[in-house]
Amino acid sequence: MTTHSPISASDITGIVLAGGRGTRMGGVDKGLQSFNGTPLAMNALLRLGMQVGEVMINANRNLAAYESFGAPVWPDGLADYAGPLAGVLTGLERCETPYLLTVPCDSPMFPLDMAARLAAALVAEDAEIAMVSAPEPGPQGGAPVLRTQPVFCLLSTALLESLSRFTQDGGRKIDAWTAQHRTVVVPFDRPTDAPEAFFNANTLAELHALEAQQPLK
Numbered sequence: 001m002t003t004h005s006p007i008s009a010s011d012i013t014g015i016v017l018a019g020g021r022g023t024r025m026g027g028v029d030k031g032l033q034s035f036n037g038t039p040l041a042m043n044a045l046l047r048l049g050m051q052v053g054e055v056m057i058n059a060n061r062n063l064a065a066y067e068s069f070g071a072p073v074w075p076d077g078l079a080d081y082a083g084p085l086a087g088v089l090t091g092l093e094r095c096e097t098p099y100l101l102t103v104p105c106d107s108p109m110f111p112l113d114m115a116a117r118l119a120a121a122l123v124a125e126d127a128e129i130a131m132v133s134a135p136e137p138g139p140q141g142g143a144p145v146l147r148t149q150p151v152f153c154l155l156s157t158a159l160l161e162s163l164s165r166f167t168q169d170g171g172r173k174i175d176a177w178t179a180q181h182r183t184v185v186v187p188f189d190r191p192t193d194a195p196e197a198f199f200n201a202n203t204l205a206e207l208h209a210l211e212a213q214q215p216l217k
């Protein structure tokens with residue numbers, strides 16, 4: 001078994017996935033929607049930038065607006081809004097570091113120690129992918145259950161060829177692809193972890209509800 005050497009922040013490129021249709025938000029460009037006065041994607045870019053060496057944005061509309069945030073912007077190579085995996089593929093294609101960290105544009109409170117914890121787990125488990133799991137309310141408002149959050153993912157850039165092949169063959173489901181690789185799931189459920197850290201806003205009502213909460217420091 002090979003062992004990874006430790007992963008440092010400069011080994012990681014962070015990518016904000018903002019390439020979706022935003023259907024549940026009325027078809028708006030979700031990443032450009034204001035969250036406490038800052039566009040959602042800009043907010044995610046800043047939180048990522050504190051944790052990794054390089055950052056970039058994956059978007060499919062309003063590219064000039066995203067470019068004004070000061071990071072490279074890359075649209076999907078795959079046509080017709082193929083889903084988040086198209087954004088991951090774009091990131092792997094453009095990444096010049098050994099690791100890529102993906103975050104969605106619509107979860108503005110993700111933890112500031114996320115990259116470090118995913119990196120540590122990836123090394124410890126000799127994995128190719130480290131994926132977040134976070135508590136969500138259980139059925140009928142019952143006790144919280146851990147759910148994987150596949151768009152919060154640290155990946156080895158060596159997976160580019162595998163994902164190219166998978167998507168060329170028509171694969172679109174993240175879980176179906178990650179299942180082909182050594183994946184470690186990292187729970188973010190320590191007592192010091194904010195339970196709302198991975199809340200995401202799919203509708204404008206959810207976005208306004210999230211604005212009422214304080215982003216993590």
Ligand SMILES: Nc1nc2c(ncn2[C@@H]2O[C@H](COP(=O)(O)OP(=O)(O)OP(=O)(O)O)[C@@H](O)[C@H]2O)c(=O)[nH]1
Nearest residue numbers: 018019020021022023024081082083084087104105
């Ligand atoms: N690059 C890319 N990213 C996508 C695509 N579809 C969704 N995403 C991103 O994946 C993440 C999770 O997707 P959703 O929450 O479903 O966002 P969405 O698809 O814009 O919204 P809905 O249309 O309401 O499902 C978000 O960061 C989206 O920007 C796509 O076709 N291409």
Ligand SMILES: [Mg+2]
Nearest residue numbers: 020021022023
């Ligand atoms: Mg969607």
